[in-house]
Amino acid sequence: MNSATNDGSPILSALGLERRLGARLLWSQLDLELAVGDRLGLVAPSGAGKTLLLRTLALLDPPQAGTLSLRGRPPAAWGLPRWRAMVAYLAQRPVAAGGTVEANLRAPWRFREHRGGSGWCCGRITGWLAALGRDSTFLSYDAERLSGGELQLLALLRALQFDPTVLLLDEPTASLDGVTTAAVEALLIAWLAAGPRAVVLISHDGEQIHRFANRTLELQP
Amino acid sequence: MTPLSSGALSISDGQLALSALLILVNVGLSAALRLGLGRSLLLASVRMVVQLLLVGFVLEWLFRQDQAPLIVLVGAAMAMIAGVSAVQRTRHRFVGIYLNSLLSVMASSALVTGLAVTGLIQPQPWYNPQYLIPLLGMVLGNTLNGLSLGLDRFMEGLRSGRDQVETDLALGATRWEACQSVVRDAIRVAMIPTINAMMVMGLVSLPGMMTGQILQGAAPAAAVRYQIVILFMIASATALGVFGVVGLAYGRLTSADHQLRLDRLVKVGERD
Numbered sequence: 001m002n003s004a005t006n007d008g009s010p011i012l013s014a015l016g017l018e019r020r021l022g023a024r025l026l027w028s029q030l031d032l033e034l035a036v037g038d039r040l041g042l043v044a045p046s047g048a049g050k051t052l053l054l055r056t057l058a059l060l061d062p063p064q065a066g067t068l069s070l071r072g073r074p075p076a077a078w079g080l081p082r083w084r085a086m087v088a089y090l091a092q093r094p095v096a097a098g099g100t101v102e103a104n105l106r107a108p109w110r111f112r113e114h115r116g117g118s119g120w121c122c123g124r125i126t127g128w129l130a131a132l133g134r135d136s137t138f139l140s141y142d143a144e145r146l147s148g149g150e151l152q153l154l155a156l157l158r159a160l161q162f163d164p165t166v167l168l169l170d171e172p173t174a175s176l177d178g179v180t181t182a183a184v185e186a187l188l189i190a191w192l193a194a195g196p197r198a199v200v201l202i203s204h205d206g207e208q209i210h211r212f213a214n215r216t217l218e219l220q221p
Numbered sequence: 222m223t224p225l226s227s228g229a230l231s232i233s234d235g236q237l238a239l240s241a242l243l244i245l246v247n248v249g250l251s252a253a254l255r256l257g258l259g260r261s262l263l264l265a266s267v268r269m270v271v272q273l274l275l276v277g278f279v280l281e282w283l284f285r286q287d288q289a290p291l292i293v294l295v296g297a298a299m300a301m302i303a304g305v306s307a308v309q310r311t312r313h314r315f316v317g318i319y320l321n322s323l324l325s326v327m328a329s330s331a332l333v334t335g336l337a338v339t340g341l342i343q344p345q346p347w348y349n350p351q352y353l354i355p356l357l358g359m360v361l362g363n364t365l366n367g368l369s370l371g372l373d374r375f376m377e378g379l380r381s382g383r384d385q386v387e388t389d390l391a392l393g394a395t396r397w398e399a400c401q402s403v404v405r406d407a408i409r410v411a412m413i414p415t416i417n418a419m420m421v422m423g424l425v426s427l428p429g430m431m432t433g434q435i436l437q438g439a440a441p442a443a444a445v446r447y448q449i450v451i452l453f454m455i456a457s458a459t460a461l462g463v464f465g466v467v468g469l470a471y472g473r474l475t476s477a478d479h480q481l482r483l484d485r486l487v488k489v490g491e492r493d
Contacts, residue, residue, distance in 0.1 A: 058391055059478065059480070060387055060390060060391060060480060060481075061480065062476065062478065062480060062482070075478075080478050080479040080480075081393045081394065081395050081479060082393070084390060084391055084392070084393050084479075085392070085393030088391065088392070089391040090391075091384065091387070091388065091391070093384065094388070095384040095385050095388050097385060108389070108392040108393065108394070110398075111389070111392065111393050111394045111395070111398050112395060112398065113393035113394070113395070114393060155388075158392065159392065162392070162393065
């Protein structure tokens with residue numbers, strides 16, 4: 001894999017990853033490097049293991065083969081909660097607990113990993129909401145009654161507030177209208193520019209990959 | 222306590238057979254409504270009669286023993302059966318689930334029953350089987366229900382709450398932060414029958430042990446005291462056992478790398 005690196009050293013690198021599902025080999029010998037500002041699009045037919053690759057990068061599944069490192073350090077050196085706070089994975093079908101959107105955004109701040117952090121910041125969230133064409137009443141909505149698209153926005157904000165280094169997005173705009181999809185893409189571009197960050201995106205919308213990604217990776221066994 | 226030989230009127234073989242006719246009510250109902258229960262009712266009745274008659278003989282033999290190791294061994298065998306039975310009712314299994322259940326049931330019942338015979342009721346000697354075995358049996362029977370409920374609820378809770386747990390993990394939660402609501406829920410559910418039983422005790426139900434003592438001629442006020450002790454024993458043994466078994470299952474179904482390991486669950490009836 002070749003990438004347009006800024007300072008040479010990759011943010012996230014993976015070597016020799018392999019994934020089997022039962023006896024079926026999904027992908028193997030997979031090397032991947034994310035440089036600052038990378039917007040990597042994952043391209044493969046359904047069932048090829050795109051989601052499993054994101055889960056592997058977030059270490060939500062026990063690794064089957066290969067090594068991972070973030071800014072040159074292996075997962076064990078970071079500690080797994082820290083790793084996942086920095087390599088944020090957004091599931092294809094986001095879930096929210098009971099309560100309002102705000103309660104859902106606040107809840108993860110109680111995790112030990114985030115307790116020393118900046119804490120809940122309403123101003124940042126409403127700024128992002130404005131960029132997404134929503135006003136702050138969105139925060140008072142019942143999270144269990146959100147539409148699929150609104151749930152995706154909630155999940156995105158929930159992850160962004162912890163300033164991850166890498167965002168792993170699994171079809172993040174699949175349930176959103178065209179205008180909001182464009183707003184999400186613009187928000188991600190702005191977010192990428194604000195620090196040494198990178199995004200991995202799964203999308204079945206070829207146009208979106210073409211618009212958003214600066215390079216693509218095809219999964220094959 | 223009143224000796225076993227005195228007290229209640231004894232039941233002859235003929236009377237016993239007459240009582241079996243009562244099951245015809247169930248058989249008739251099953252036939253009339255085509256419930257298809259006839260065969261299992263019959264099997265259950267036969268099993269109940271055979272098991273109890275056998276246990277009668279075993280207990281008569283056991284109560285004549287005065288060897289501590291033998292009596293403890295019998296107690297351990299009872300606990301093993303309880304530990305295995307607790308797993309039988311669950312819908313999913315994982316490798317080591319039987320060991321988890323055995324450890325939990327043995328540790329909790331040994332601790333609580335041990336405390337009761339050495340510190341509370343104090344029969345002489347402490348392993349006097351006439352006290353130890355029935356007390357242990359009642360503790361085990363109730364712990365077993367708690368363990369079954371707790372284990373099943375925990376595994377099904379992780380399965381149905383998997384997306385929420387993994388969402389929390391992906392946001393930087395530790396495995397405990399992500400799973401604690403499921404753990405709490407499982408322990409809470411497992412304790413409900415015990416709490417309910419204590420709530421209505423004496424109002425809705427007259428417990429079997431107390432009824433037995435009263436039939437034997439014991440003063441109700443004395444029988445009540447035994448019942449209070451045994452209920453506290455049951456409550457604490459259930460709590461300890463459930464805490465142990467759910468805790469061990471939590472350790473097994475999550476990893477030190479803060480991952481959810483539902484891949485370790487196998488549905489009952491499937492081979493992996």
